[in-house]
Amino acid sequence: MCVLEPSAGVCLLPAYSKYRSHFHHIVLIDQHIRRGGFPSSKSIARELELSDRTIRRNIEFMRDALGAPIEYDPSRKGYCYTQPAWTLPGIQLTEGELLGLVLVQLAVSAYKGTPLESYLKSIVDKLVARLPEEISVDPRGLAESFRITLGPVAPINPEHWEMLARAIREKRSVRMTYYAVGRDKTADRDVDPYLLRCYRGDWYLVAHDHASGYVPIFSLARIRALKLLDEHFVVRDDFHPDEYLGGIFQTVETSERHKVRIQFFDIAARLIAERIWHPTQKLTHRKDGSVVLEMTVADLDEVAWWVLSWGSRARVLAPEALLSAVLGEAAAILESRDHG
Template identity: 25%
Template sequence: MFNVGKVADKAWKMIKMVNLIEGKHSRYNREEIQNLLDIKKNTFFRYKNCLEEAGIVIYYNRKLKAYKIREDCHLKPPNLTLSEALALIASSNSILNNSELPYYEEVNSSLAKITATLPSKVQAVLEPLKSRIHFSLNSLVDYSECREIYTLLDNAIHKETNVWIKYYSHKSNKTSERIVSPYILDFKKGFLYLIAYCHNKNETRMFRVDRIKEIKITRDKFKYPDDFSLKKYMGNSWGTMRGEKDVQVKVKFSGDIARWIKENNYHPTQEVEELEGGSIIMSFTTSGLSEVKGWILKYGASAEVLEPESLREEIKDEIKGMMEVYK
């Protein structure tokens, strides 16, 4: 059976191996590389052979007592078309325009290197367009302060190593210590989340990375489940909060808001029924209604929940509470 986890781990380790030995001042012998990558001697030479087959010649420098990449070996610059280069820059700008986002420095560095390999004529065309095409990817947290945490998580994910974390839970307003097996880092709705198996609760959970107060890499390994997928885990959730069961929701929108809602796709299961007078009924199946409730409330009197009755009652109670505040 094809194991995606093993292939990804091998690819990552081979890239890491190149990173370790390509630096001008790098000094790593075989044993040190094996320890850093957590591989055995025969695996080291297997990776070395694979890289050499790809044109990256690795040799042992007796004077430095370290493995190095032959100086005349360089990765060929990508042969990008103008539209491909523009797409790369435009998509990268979503991170480069916000230094608070994760991997800001890495994206900035890699984009500069790729751009430098492009023909001068292409660079001249791209330069004035860099600031004119922009995709927003807004962060609600300054992740520059969490750089060490998500870097350690990134390494732990690739090495499939358990981590110890001290985590603040907003729901309980308490900080607890946990051992987790990190599966995936997912940036969603302005926040970076860690999806991991929590050994304290014996289930897979989501953790906001900015709420991880301390982190340590353990020596314990885990195996990434072959049958795990982020899409399957999130199910029909509206955003990041998962519920125990799916619920059919129907909302009637009217006025200008109805036209706005009709133009957008908010959920994979979404269906829209058009009514006389311009109103619409939007139907979808989701789990975890708290985020749905907040979304509906922002449309005020232009949105009316038809189903389920429980959500309709919750919104009534919320409106009563607001009336008490604003009386």
């Protein structure tokens, strides 16, 4: 269902209303206060069929975010503008810009429960509050036509994210109790946080480890406790974020670099050719329809697990260590099946 605007030949989508409902409430509150009569939040709530709490929250938003000169007159028991000439700000958006705003709103819902949710939502709310009351949009659907879906993600402690972001800004070391899933052990570590990385919805910390001297990657989901230290640090001269991340295949960084060559067949070849799997990748298309993927990576184990996910449609050409890892894991799978 849509309301047709004959002059524009496009529709006002009901789906869009949820993105501008906040703005509508503010416009109506503005109209009630501007008429005079010192309306109270309860009287406005009755007329708009909203809760008193919603009206108060919107009035607070108008004051704080929009700079509205609204004051409550105790003697009149209602609100008024101390500067009657003040008007609500507005933004003119193109259809493409409006689509971008809708996609940002969808991204907020995709990050629900993460530390970024409140930040993104605040930005979107401020933008939406400044939109004009009537916006013509294409009838193809906007919000109904797009979805942003994250894969399975590991929950993190929002306070840890906040503390690490602060530590990075202030160049301060942290002490964390960290669970190493590979060794199945938990230990305290003092590290210098360099950067936070989001990979497929999961958050990781790149940090200089005081004990080892290396700069490994830590999963925020495995941080059991975190403390901000008074000690300040200087980022190592040999650390360059783009170079560092350029060697990572997925989430593991080592001081090593391995040039791998993997041949893919049938549907796997076509799927491999569709994507950029690594910044260093090179694809070679062979006459038999297969594709050879070459790339330089830091860790072979995670590449081995990835190769196994393609089953018989993937063949390791190099290096020998990667082939041994894949064959060893395949043999272990068969052995576990036989002993099952």
